[in-house]
Amino acid sequence: MPTAGSAVDLAVVGLGPAGRALAHRAAARGLDVVGIDPHPHRGWRATYAAWVDEVPGWVGDDVWRARVRRPRVHGVGERVLDRAYGVFDNSALRRRLDLSGVRVIAGSAELPAPSAATVRSVALRDGARIDARRVIDARGVRPSPALAEQTAFGVVVSADVAAPALGDGDAWFMDWRPDNAAEHGAPPSFLYAMPLGDGTVLLEETCLVGRPGLPLGELRRRLVARLAARGVRIPAGGTVERVRFPVQAPNRAGAVPAFGARAGLMHPGTGYSVAASLSATDVVVDALVDDRDPSRALWPRSARAVRALREMGLSALLSLEPTATAGFFDAFFALPADRQRAYLSGRTDVAGTAAAMWSLFRTVDPSARRTLARAGVRRA
Structure with missing residues (x-):
């Protein structure tokens, strides 16, 4: 050889x-x-995004396709997150990573x-x-039956077409409202609606985690139903995004x-x-x-501990009753911003991650609390 x-x-x-x-x-x-x-030399087709403050300084500020200063979430009610969120410009990021x-x-x-x-x-x-x-x-x-996965089906439309789905804002990080014609008790999905910086918006029905995730055909059906309920008709021949990847x-x-x-x-x-x-x-x-x-x-000890805590959180999400999902995320995004950030970002803040999980445990309803407790016992 x-x-x-x-x-x-x-x-x-x-x-x-x-x-x-x-x-x-x-x-x-x-x-x-x-x-x-x-x-x-093939370009990246996936839509990559991140909280802006997660990205190290050496990457620079010219790698963003779009940034949203205060994205919104909707669990039981609407909340505004005081944290900038961005969609990467894949071509610019590739150039930066010369x-x-x-x-x-x-x-x-x-x-x-x-x-x-x-x-x-x-x-x-x-x-x-x-x-x-x-x-x-x-x-x-690669996807595997042994690994929890995220699936999504999305379409890219003009900002004018997307406007009724967005309401009074310019983006939804998560919108869990039940207007997607999902059957009662079925695994939940949410609307992710994000501007792409060129006058277009990605509207995506997302199964956050599943083992397996919801099929793309079902997510497409839900997206069409959700958008129709808000007065949005998906134009024919537009750009479509199909997502399936393990989260483990x-x-x-x-x-x-x-x-x-x-x-x-x-x-x-x-x-x-x-x-x-x-x-x-x-x-x-x-x-x-x-x-x-x-x-x-x-993987120092602190990073391994944080990963174990987050795996516990994943186990809870996989076990959560579908009807409890909106309330669960409503409680999470009601946490102080520093505790949200500790759980969502960083890899070595054991105390912050544990504090976020404990605060969430104390504030969710009793049914979700039992689910979290069982998840902790299984991981232990």
């Missing part, structure tokens, strides 16, 4: 937002980096089984081999350290991972520069 040059410092397998960020920042620190992806200092290879990697010894090379399906001091797997996570990483331990969603940086309660990956990139790069274990650097 031929060797593609001498050993490099780092081989990143997968060049989605997480892998591209890691390759970019590692190269900027002077490491010799190879990035491997089947389609490294790979001019990275040797990019278009190919599919064959990584060894978890039981293998420490990996020092990557075999490509075409027979080539890349030797590297460190190999990091950033290929994302598979249980894995082995020779190849992971990064991004594959490493568990996906928030199990929201499905967001891009901002967490961008924020964690320099932690991993620092470990690589110092020749330390990147997995240990990525």
